[in-house]
Amino acid sequence: MSWYNAFRVRMNTLAIVLIPVCIAIDWAGHAIASTLKLPLFLDSIGTVLGALLAGPWVGALAGFITNLISFGTVDPIAAPYSIVSLLIGLAAGIGGFYAWQRRRLGWLALYLVVFLVASVGSTPLNIGLYQGQSGVPFGDAIYAALAKGGLPTWLAAYADEASVDLPDKLITVLVALVVYQGLPNRFRNLFTLYRRPVDDEGEQAAPLTPA
Amino acid sequence: MAHGLSLYVERGSVLHRAHPLTKGVLTASAIALAFVLPSLGWVLGLLASLVALAAIAGVLRRLVPVALLVLLPIAVLLLLVQGYVNPANRTVFVGAGPVALYREGLAIAALAAARIACLVVATFLLSFTTRPADLAEALVQRGLSPRIGYVLQSALQIVPQTLEMAVRIQDAQRARGLETEGSLPRRARAYLPLLLPVVLSSLVATQERAMALEVRGFGRRVRRIARRTFPDSAAQGAIRWALALSVPVAIGLRVAGWR
Numbered sequence: 001m002s003w004y005n006a007f008r009v010r011m012n013t014l015a016i017v018l019i020p021v022c023i024a025i026d027w028a029g030h031a032i033a034s035t036l037k038l039p040l041f042l043d044s045i046g047t048v049l050g051a052l053l054a055g056p057w058v059g060a061l062a063g064f065i066t067n068l069i070s071f072g073t074v075d076p077i078a079a080p081y082s083i084v085s086l087l088i089g090l091a092a093g094i095g096g097f098y099a100w101q102r103r104r105l106g107w108l109a110l111y112l113v114v115f116l117v118a119s120v121g122s123t124p125l126n127i128g129l130y131q132g133q134s135g136v137p138f139g140d141a142i143y144a145a146l147a148k149g150g151l152p153t154w155l156a157a158y159a160d161e162a163s164v165d166l167p168d169k170l171i172t173v174l175v176a177l178v179v180y181q182g183l184p185n186r187f188r189n190l191f192t193l194y195r196r197p198v199d200d201e202g203e204q205a206a207p208l209t210p211a
Numbered sequence: 212m213a214h215g216l217s218l219y220v221e222r223g224s225v226l227h228r229a230h231p232l233t234k235g236v237l238t239a240s241a242i243a244l245a246f247v248l249p250s251l252g253w254v255l256g257l258l259a260s261l262v263a264l265a266a267i268a269g270v271l272r273r274l275v276p277v278a279l280l281v282l283l284p285i286a287v288l289l290l291l292v293q294g295y296v297n298p299a300n301r302t303v304f305v306g307a308g309p310v311a312l313y314r315e316g317l318a319i320a321a322l323a324a325a326r327i328a329c330l331v332v333a334t335f336l337l338s339f340t341t342r343p344a345d346l347a348e349a350l351v352q353r354g355l356s357p358r359i360g361y362v363l364q365s366a367l368q369i370v371p372q373t374l375e376m377a378v379r380i381q382d383a384q385r386a387r388g389l390e391t392e393g394s395l396p397r398r399a400r401a402y403l404p405l406l407l408p409v410v411l412s413s414l415v416a417t418q419e420r421a422m423a424l425e426v427r428g429f430g431r432r433v434r435r436i437a438r439r440t441f442p443d444s445a446a447q448g449a450i451r452w453a454l455a456l457s458v459p460v461a462i463g464l465r466v467a468g469w470r
Contacts, residue, residue, distance in 0.1 A: 011358075012421075012430075013421045013424055013425050013429055013430050014417065014418065014421040016358050016361065016362060016421075016429075017365075017417045017420045017421040017424065018414075018417055019362045019366070020362055020365040020366040020368075020369045020370075021369065021413050021414060021416075021417055023366040023369070023370060024366070024369045024370045024372075024373035024374075024413055025373070025409070025410050025413065027370050027373065027374060028373050028374060028376075028377045028406065028409045028410075029406055031374055031377055032377055032381075032402060032405045032406055032409075033402065035381065035391070036391060036398040036399070036401055036402060036405075037398060038395075038398060038399060038402065039395075042402075045406070045410075046410075049410070061359070061362060065362060065363065065366055069216065069343075069366060069367065069370065071334060072218075072334065072337065072338045072343060073216050073217070073218055073338060075281065076281060076330055076331045076333075076334035076335065077281065077285070077327065077330065077331065079242070079330070079334065128246070129323065129326075129327065130285070130289060130323060130327075131289070131293050131297065131319060131320065131323055133288065133289065133292055133293075135284075135285055135288060137288065140288055140292050143292065143296075144292050144295055144296050147296040147297075147298070148295070148296045153298065175402075175403065175406065178403070179406075179407065179410050179411075182407065182411070183411075183414065187414065187415075187418070190418065
């Protein structure tokens with residue numbers, strides 16, 4: 001069973017209905033973080049949760065449309081980053097297909113994959129849009145220090161973005177996993193068709209990276 | 212934090228009456244052009260025509276404050292950091308020694324900021340003159356999958372409701388003694404107790420909603436009839452094509468050596 005089988009499952013009505021809910025969770029997660037004045041975005045919890053429940057398509061659409069809506073309302077600059085949100089949804093969905101949420105090592109793998117996709121995906125956009133800055137003052141201070149130290153722009157730009165994503169995606173993935181664990185079994189089982197059909201404990205070790 | 216998602220401003224202008232797709236194509240091609248055009252002069256020209264369109268639509272006074280709110284912090288950050296560290300920096304503009312802003316970096320930052328200004332104004336021009344639901348409906352009528360159309364429309368409704376619910380839950384948890392102010396660790400601890408109830412109550416409703424939709428034939432593959440249509444014209448079709456074609460033309464010119 002290869003990883004691309006995760007993409008073969010067609011979305012049923014329940015999965016479609018789940019997408020707007022995930023988008024709303026993305027928004028609520030971000031809104032609560034801003035009310036509490038937390039220095040993080042936390043705007044892809046719903047994307048990761050949707051991907052864990054119902055696979056890469058739900059995650060990708062939830063991520064993409066979340067950015068599309070914020071693009072049209074509060075934050076026009078979010079538009080190019082909808083590609084990154086889409087990729088986060090796809091990556092987390094592959095993790096969900098392998099049921100990474102059931103194993104401790106899988107939690108780590110999920111975090112690493114989401115972090116890598118987010119930071120590697122955003123860096124070229126930062127270079128194209130902002131000459132490599134991320135627009136977050138803390139990260140941009142790191143950028144200025146590294147670029148002044150003579151590092152190439154792309155490396156300084158990656159460090160800038162990674163310094164923002166490293167804590168942000170950790171909390172995002174952790175919250176999504178905690179919520180997933182807290183969901184009633186009855187609800188989680190509605191989505192079993194989006195998981196790899198294996199012997200229950202899934203002993204055939206899933207690869208760490210979906211490539 | 213709870214407010215409707217639409218920025219739509221009711222006016223009777225040409226732009227308000229135009230087909231939603233025409234405005235969508237206008238915004239998309241203006242954004243693409245902003246990043247293709249070669250120099251600051253061209254980008255500022257594009258920005259000026261977008262602002263003129265906003266004035267024609269009668270939304271300029273509403274648009275400027277919102278746009279500045281988004282733009283100013285980014286422009287300042289760009290000018291400071293690029294003026295300070297851009298690898299092209301040679302000539303000092305202000306300051307001296309280790310603390311100086313350079314002309315080359317400032318010029319690069321100004322171009323980047325002007326491009327982002329085009330992106331912001333073009334986007335707000337669309338959101339101020341078009342109801343998001345109309346745009347989604349127009350896309351479905353032109354061949355977007357109705358399932359995706361449902362997702363868009365439903366997200367536009369559910370997001371504001373969920374944000375309102377988040378405010379209510381925050382009040383309820385505060386009344387029970389949850390600390391939402393103070394040091395960072397204390398505020399961080401309040402995150403889950405505020406988010407979890409929102410997530411759980413919005414997920415619980417999904418199964419019922421899915422059944423309600425299926426009973427009404429949501430999954431059926433049948434031809435759908437539009438409840439409302441948007442007036443369109445041949446002229447608008449021509450404008451859409453011209454706008455869409457301007458982007459590959461500009462790219463071609465750039466490749467051919469336009470500076």
